[in-house]
Each structure stands twice: as structure tokens, then as C-alpha cells.
Amino acid sequence: MADVSDLDLMASITALMNTQGLDKMMGPNVGAGVKKELALAVRDNLVIIETWHKKKEIRRAQQSKSRAVKGTWTTRTGQLRRSFHRDWKQGKLYGAYGSDLGRAKKIEEGGTIRARGTFLAIPTSAAPVDVWPRYIPGLVYIQSLRGQPLLVKPKGGKSAGFTVMFVLRRQVTLPPRPALARSVKKTVSKRDARLFKGIEKAVLGKNNAK
Secondary structure, three states: OOOOHOOOHHHHHHOOOOHHHHHHHHOOOOOHHHHHHHHHHHHHHHHHHHHHHHHHHHHHHHHOOOOOOOOOOOOOOOOHHHHEEEOOOOOOOOOOEOOOOHHHHHHHHHHHEEEEOOOEEEEEEOOOOOOOOOHHOOOOEEOOOOOOOEEEEOOOOOOOOEEEEEEEEOOOOOOOOOOOHHHHHHHHHHHHHHHHHHHHHHHHHHOOOO
């Protein structure tokens, strides 16, 4: 997986999904059948982590009330969720599950994101999904009574007022949302069971394995 070494938490997941030393512990006479089952267990365990992560923990993180900008931060494109994937090749005794996006660690562990330009444009629920402010016609820059920079869209016609589309910040501090770390922790027993079942099947034979 590209850049997997850049994410500290990914290194621990890769280690959990590494059974290269297990075949050596079982002795020099371990056959191809055992190694095959260990490899399949690695594959299946990565699927277990992925399933728990995408079906439970990501949803939990999205529903969290802890937000960088309260009341405005929304789930946008789904790009981060789609970036998580398994990295395993047939027959390998190791593999990984994670994201190649550079911001994945920042979102997982929390931290401060600073604007490369003047401002970060944080969309509200009223802003269109996956559209940059520069591509939205009619936006107007204003400041709130407290001095908060905003991009708004006048309602026009007989309706007075405007709709806040983006909150502008020079930086935001993201709260930690350890969805991936929780997925690893929550699936330990299930993954152990799959691994031992594979070993039992390889050593005792298919008919004797429970």
C-alpha cells in the first residue's frame, strides 16, 4: 500500500496481519498447506477489519458531536471512506488495510490543519456537495457581528437575508476520531478465531477441524 509507512497506526495494523513468524514457530516441517491457510487467514482478517471499520466505526465518527466547527462540519464527498482499502497478494503471509490519503492520520488522531492560502473554506449543510467555493456563482464575502469571515449567498427576490455556505478559518483543530484503531481493537477475538481455525484445518485436516 503506498505511503503506508507514513501512518504510525497503519504500522501496527500491518504487524497484526503478519504471520510470517508463526510458521517458523510451528517447526521446520510446516508444509505448503499450513502456509496457505495462514495466508487465507490474513486475507480474511483484513476483510474483518474493513467490514467493521466501514459499517460501524466510520458511521460512528460521522455522527460524533465533536466537530472542528460546531454545527457546520458535514460529510462531503466520501473520498476518505473510499480511500481505505486492503493490500494483500495471493499467498502472502502479511497484508495491510488503510488509506493512502495524507489527511487520514490527521482525521484519525486529531490535529491542526492550516490554510495553504488565506482561508480554509468549511462547508455548511447548505453548500453543494463536492463543489469548491470558486465554482459557486453569487457568493459574497461578509463578516459576522463577532468578526467571523463567511461566504454567503443572498436569497434574492423579495426574500431578505442570505444563506451561509462556507465558514472561513485560517486553521481548524480536528478532534480525534480513532475509527481505524477501534476497528482493530473490536475485531481481535474474531480475527484470532479465524487464524486458529485455519491452523487447525491445515494441521488436523479438513474433516477434523471444527
